[in-house]
Amino acid sequence: MPLRLVRTMLFVPASRPRAIEKARTVDCDFIILDLEDSVLPEDRDRARQTAVEAVRAGFGGRPCAIRINAEGRGDHGLDMVAVRAASPPYVILPKVIEPRQAHDAHLVTQRQVIAMIESPAGIVNCQRIAREPGVVALMAGTNDLRRGLAIPPDAPRSAFSLALQSIVLAARASGVAAFDGVYNNLEDPEGLAHECEEGRQMGFDGKSIIHPSHIEIANAAFSPSGPAVEQARSLVEAFTGGAQRYDGRMIETMHVEEAKALIDRAERQRRQHGGEEKPLV
Template identity: 35%
Template sequence: MPTPRPRRSALYLPGNNARVLEKARTLPADALIFDLEDAVGPDAKESARARVCEVVSSGAHRPRELVVRVNGLSTRWHEDDLAAVARSGADGVLVPKVESARQVRELSAALDALGAPENLTLWVMVETPGAFLRAEEIASAGGRLEVLVIGTNDLVNDLHGRHVPGRTPILPALTLAVLGARSAGKVILDGVFNAIADASGFADEARQGREMGFDGKTVIHPSQIDPANAGFGPSPEEVDHARTVVSAYERAQAAGESVIVVEGRMIESLHVRDAQRILALDSLIAELTYGTPPLETVTPS
């Protein structure tokens, strides 16, 4: 089982705003997405690209995961964006409005041709009706693809729908995306919550996203980071239960027993694997936050 990487919160940062980019050095987001697309006007695209690549290359925002959202495939800035990010030292490149496995493969091949390091991962945005209908195909395309990012604003707009509490109109699309990501073993991040002053609304949507199976949430304001981290990180109760499950499994293995019962419930191998995943994630969160893992950790088998 692969070791997870904390992606509870991924904060979008406008690539042309020096003050915001500097402030982000102190923010507790797991990932920072430096945006060259929606947040930057046409006249500022090239200067924003240079600024973002300089900031990423400096390493000042480490140990957070650093991702650059480039302009879309059909724009005149896309190729230059991709080439610049390929040599910037970023951890990932996020491409908007990806709609097919072919595009994923072509993007991976383009990064290879540009000489991008092997650890530069591809993130793609699933945000159009066609992309949601082909979520499994996109997620299974292979190459450098590691993360799917949901774009709920574009989806609602394309559907001529409305943003409503509970997101009932788009729940089928979100479910398709999660199913597609999980079938291919990819990470998937929930879309943004637009009402930055509505703390309770954000908490409700984060809880819904966690219950649906998302790994984290993209956020647009620093005030949303802590609630996202809390909503998508394992709770103390979950960590304690996971330790109990793994300990019971290890005792049973040592004793040659095949039946494991924890708190009156039968435990199967799938429960053990999930408990190991939770403990590994908790360890990595602690290391990212404090620079050291917690005292009790379990390495996934």
């Protein structure tokens, strides 16, 4: 699955075999086996072995990654050795602040790197990070980013929208994917839906999540809706060239290309997830 079609990336603690088994049954697009924050230090040796075994067993054809500990932590090197042994498609590198860190992780693990941008320094350098060979996506680490920017916990996300949009801008400039950070509240579906929609409007391709209960809402938010697809089809069919009036507004070739891209995303996601196929416009 191309990364830009991934809607949901589920973090699963690699120290919890039952959670890994459950992840094989849910409808998320991408599994992240976590060796970092969700695993106690005393459990990391066992978690590394469990992660290797889980990757080798697979997730029913879905892509997966192992999130390793950040550079400077004692488990960083051991985690990279485990990733190289397991050979998942991707490695997720947290707390990236400079391209050299992503370069080293790619070189040692021989895996494509999803770089987590979680600090003011990471934001300042994210365009250079996104251009580093081996980096295929950026992911916002919103909890650490909020703390690093000294933004109060009760402040709205608009307080650091510039930082989030900088991640999207860097990803788009380099042609890599961009993923929004997690939503912490497990019992607020309306808040989750609002944040997913906000992330989609910012330009993120999908969202990282921490609980299976978030999958359905996030999948829906990052999938083109039926009415949006039908409207796009109507626009393409109505276009005759040049600039013209359509449905009370002016459209030109750019708008047609945008509509075709939305239709293409919808159809590719439908095929990927086993839905009924329709011919592309």
